Amino acid sequence: xxxxxxxxxxxxxxxxxxxxxxxxxxxxxxxxxxxxxxxxxxxxxxxxxxxxxxxxxxxxxxxxxxxxxxxxxxxxxxxxxxxxxxxxxxxxxxxxxxxxxxxxxxxxxxxxxxxxxxxxxxxxxxxxxxxxxxxxxxxxxxxxxxxxxxxxxxxxxxxxxxxxxxxxxxxxxxxxxxxxxxxxxxxxxxxxxxxxxxxxxxxxxxxxxxxxxxxxxxxxxxxxxxxxxxxxxxxxxxxxxxxxxxxxxxxxxx
Numbered sequence: 001x002x003x004x005x006x007x008x009x010x011x012x013x014x015x016x017x018x019x020x021x022x023x024x025x026x027x028x029x030x031x032x033x034x035x036x037x038x039x040x041x042x043x044x045x046x047x048x049x050x051x052x053x054x055x056x057x058x059x060x061x062x063x064x065x066x067x068x069x070x071x072x073x074x075x076x077x078x079x080x081x082x083x084x085x086x087x088x089x090x091x092x093x094x095x096x097x098x099x100x101x102x103x104x105x106x107x108x109x110x111x112x113x114x115x116x117x118x119x120x121x122x123x124x125x126x127x128x129x130x131x132x133x134x135x136x137x138x139x140x141x142x143x144x145x146x147x148x149x150x151x152x153x154x155x156x157x158x159x160x161x162x163x164x165x166x167x168x169x170x171x172x173x174x175x176x177x178x179x180x181x182x183x184x185x186x187x188x189x190x191x192x193x194x195x196x197x198x199x200x201x202x203x204x205x206x207x208x209x210x211x212x213x214x215x216x217x218x219x220x221x222x223x224x225x226x227x228x229x230x231x232x233x234x235x236x237x238x239x240x241x242x243x244x245x246x247x248x249x250x251x252x253x254x
Contacts, residue, residue: 002227004027005028006031007028007031007067007068007227008030008033009023009033009067009068009070010033010035010054010055010070011032011034011035011068011071012035012037012070012071013035013036014037014096014121014127015070015221016034017122017123018190022218022226023225026225027226028226034070035054039051039074039077040077044075044076047075051077051078051081052081058084058086060085066088066089066227068089068224068225069091071096072091072094073251076244078242078251079244079251080241081236083237083239083241084238085238086238087237088235089224090233093250094250097186098220099221100121101217101220102216102220103217103232104232106217108248110184116179116181116182117180118180118182118184119184120185120186120196120200121185121186121188122196125196125200180209181210182209182212183200183210183211184213185200185213185214186216187213187216188218189216220232234253237253241254242254
């Protein structure tokens with residue numbers, strides 16, 4: 001058995017349930033820290049600054065062997081992130097949906113075969129916020145959706161303005177939704193997900209979208225927490241920073 005490591009996890013609250021379950025199962029000691037959902041909605045420089053701040057705040061005297069980063073490339077929001085005195089371990093992934101598919105090839109295969117799919121998990125469902133809090137996706141900053149006037153959920157707009165008006169707002173200002181015609185709920189089995197599945201199915205019916213439930217895959221996240229860091233990860237040594245790649249490698253170090 002490999003030596004027991006002391007690890008620090010910094011990640012998006014989207015994977016809160018999964019990360020807590022993995023921290024409990026791994027033989028390694030993992031301290032968890034979550035940043036609010038919505039950083040990926042901010043300007044790239046703002047997202048990077050917030051994550052860098054969290055990394056820099058880790059006590060170099062705490063004895064951590066590595067900092068596990070629970071973020072994907074996410075619109076280049078971690079490109080430029082620099083390791084200080086503790087190495088960073090980062091999954092090679094374009095976005096967090098890869099975490100729930102278990103690998104880049106699995107996500108790519110589904111993505112290519114099912115265009116127009118909007119993905120949902122426990123975190124994506126329960127960590128959404130309504131009203132002014134939703135308009136400020138992280139740390140009091142207005143996100144891209146808020147700037148477009150689309151910060152509220154569809155259900156909140158229906159409740160506030162009526163379905164006809166909500167549909168008009170989505171149609172005229174939310175052209176991005178035209179790219180979607182299906183919800184896929186990725187079931188990770190970390191809790192009773194019935195409530196989340198039913199709510200997603202109801203939203204699919206409301207939008208006249210197709211709906212599918214599929215079992216997620218723990219492989220990538222499991223390897224992260226069990227320190228089985230293979231080619232699916234980059235290890236950023238102290239003084240190095242994360243760079244972007246234009247191929248399927250997604251991320252690199254410099």
